[in-house]
Amino acid sequence: MSDETIDDLMDATYRALCKHGYADLTMQDIAAESDKSKGTLHYHFDGKADLLESFLAYLLDRFEERTESVPGETPADRLHALFDELLTPTDEEAAAEFRTAVLEIKAQSPYNEAYRERLQEFDRALHDRIADLVAAGIEAGQFRSSVDPDETAEFLVTVFHGGQTRAAAVDRPLDRTKASVHEYIDAVLRSDAAVGEGGDDGQRGADE
């Protein structure tokens, strides 16, 4: 398949997941959202689980592209921007549906090793992105030297998943998680020396 065909098929998978959820999703549903036939899909993929594994790999690639160069002058700014990016849906209209579908896939992960590996790759990629920014922030004197980049990254990945789970399961707005993370970065990670420096005095909310 050409890259373009793959992109089209992944977009179709995204739309079909938002429309039907994970449990009820069929290859026919995905074909219906694309310009390919169900037969073509079955030629390239061993079924729904195989196609969705490719979809998870595609999401990881997109995540890495989107977060490779988050904006910001300092590591702290970039860490804030990373969580703005992570916790702001790119597609507001289908955000709730997509979040639910992803939670369904996470809940399938114990039954499906390929899903689990993809999700673990995502966790590692997110962890590494955060840990690098935290380490850079310590290096720059913005974050306390007592902060552990690895532990901090682990904790923030957990907060990310908790926010997503609660948004899907109990309708808790993702903006509240976003505000908590900004607060955590400013109140817990920032060194006293950095607070009040320059134009950014650590006041930052979910509304930015």
Next chain:
Amino acid sequence: MSDETIDDLMDATYRALCKHGYADLTMQDIAAESDKSKGTLHYHFDGKADLLESFLAYLLDRFEERTESVPGETPADRLHALFDELLTPTDEEAAAEFRTAVLEIKAQSPYNEAYRERLQEFDRALHDRIADLVAAGIEAGQFRSSVDPDETAEFLVTVFHGGQTRAAAVDRPLDRTKASVHEYIDAVLRSDAAVGEGGDDGQRGADE
């Protein structure tokens, strides 16, 4: 039904969920784990979703009983103990299976209003338990006066869900979340005056 019958049925539901997961679970599976017939179950419940809604309500009651009087001399000790209780499975052997089943139910919540209401009740109960302990800790001078009990409780409920989701989806040990929460309580909530006071110097790990 007598309280005893309900308890037996809820135990049977628990065992059936651990054995079969949520998606494949049938009324017959639950009957097979109890001394009741499938017919009796159908007499009392409108089907699997209705029975599971009762099961969620039962879990909430048990949660409130278990956490009503967590041990500890001070509010900070009790907050640590609450998270030890929350993040230590009562049934180690079936812990992973049960966690997966609960995640499946959370992922069904957007499709099932009754599940969502029960899960929201759980979130509120957990939030209130934490917020009360944080407020008591501020009152006692153990926690900084700048700590907001409501915001802190919201954040820690999110961390709880994140830990559960990651344990189920990517095999991340729940003990790591437990250690992060203990660290958060000691490093972020504790007032400087309280650290080093008495026998508890803020050193506390997941191994307690």
